[in-house]
Amino acid sequence: MTQAHAPAAIRHPIRAWSGVPALLGVLVAAFLLHIAVGAKPLALGTVVDALVQFDETVFDHVVVRNLRLPRAVLAVVVGASLSLAGALMQGVTRNPLADPALLGLTAGASFAVVMATALLGYTGMGLVAWIAMAGALGAALTVYVIARLVPGGATPLSLTLSGAAVSAFLGAIISIAHLLSEDTFENLRVWLTGGLAGRDIALLWYVGPWITVALAAGLALAPRVTVLAMGDEVAQGLGVKTGPLKVQLLAVVVVLTACSVALAGPLGFIGLVIPHVMRLYVGSDYRWIVPYAALTGAVYLLSIDIVARIAIPPREISTGIITAMVGAPLFVHLVRRRTR
């Protein structure tokens, strides 16, 4: 019996990795397509040429390099970050409804960026990542302190509830500030619905290193998340230092969420839903959920942004709106098909 099981079992990790090349292929295709479509559709050959043998005298190449490539990179980075952060959050909190916004992270980052821009008039880029991270971390700590003060202490329930309260509160303050100074908010309005349009790509140079490190750390920590999801005592018995691990994971989630907010505003849905879709296909081991969620998140946001750019030409719809408008029915369809 053991022998009959062995071959199937040995295939297991290979089978689990086998989707990665396919998904990478889809990612490259979506990336090229994203660059090709737009107000002036370009041939895929032109896109590839612009990327591999750039000629600054060709107008289309300049469009690709300066306008479209940055936006595609942005979609990849933000999609992967939010989706990976959501997967980690769901594992750490053992809460299937967890997402990067759970502990007030998204609201905190948005709040900090809005205040810095609207009230302090900060328009530079060097500090935006820091401001967003400080906001996210500040909100998370506030949420934690409030949960600690609740009778019973910081349980998943009290953390979730105080996270919701803090998020709502910060959201209300953003709305008030919005009403009081509409002029300043003209620039932030689109950003606040979550979007990839008109973002200054130079920001990526400041935020990119943070995101790269956090994505790598998240992937490296993924196997431990499954162990952690089996409960603190089981995890400790298996040799995991649960306290430090939770701090490391929270740091990764804070960096990814805050940087995504800095780059594209508060984009919902991706961090909650993509990890769930992955679960339908790769099972419940975070060793697989995390890398697949990162890749799929990137593909998803690229595809969504394509729709946002071409749905009602010549205007664009904010990516944040399309994310849920297209995503929600798609999600319902996938769940119905897989669980039937």
Place this chain on the structure above:
Amino acid sequence: MSRLEALEVDAGYAQTNILEGVDLTVPDGKVTILIGPNGCGKSTLLKTMARILSPSHGHVLLDGKDIHHLNTRTVAARLGLLPQGPTAPEGLTVRELVAQGRFPHQSLLRQWTRADEDAVNGAMSIAGIGEFADRAVDTLSGGQRQRCWVAMVLAQETELILLDEPTTFLDLKVQVDLMDLLTDLAHERGRTLVVVLHELSLAAAYADYLVMMKAGHIVSAGAPDDIFTAERLKDVFGLDASVVRDPASGRLVCVPFGARQRPRQKLAAQ
């Protein structure tokens, strides 16, 4: 010398000590069973010996070294723990659950190997769960689930295995099967087991070394034949019971009686 010892251990939660000055030398290659009333500290002792709880005073020695100062991953390669009532993440398959037992043997550079695969398959076949390897743990019955968790600890391939009430909520037959399995591990594979149990007769039947606890102290410890008596059960649990030897198995059995069921001798004497 024993591989696992508790020396003058005080331990508990927050500011309250539950254990006070507990000494326990766990015999190697034997089944040690801890019994005692609710709240007596048997789980606390098990967790302290598994380094999950730190003692406020005293030491736990693993191979002669303070377990709370050893690298936790090194410990996990030698000592496995199954806590009380663990729950698996929704949708995790049996094989995935058992595979987590290999965590202490893996690292970033040393990922899944043939040895891991063999350990997982071996553990699943010992626990008799091979047939539902690819099912989700949360779709199984309580007994099947418990065997999956035992298999996870077995896959860890540790010489010492600590289990907190592994038979809770199981049918009697399944409890017996599980205890048989654990006894085989000790007697045939030389593993050292420490088990917290609620069921007294089961404890008396399977313990090589029985440890009775009351209010944070070890009241008595030894072979069931020597210490499993009606007087001690009365003292430790406040339980009126007779301890009789089952003629068929030769094992000691605890037969409790309540207020309305006075023993015949007493009735006869009145």
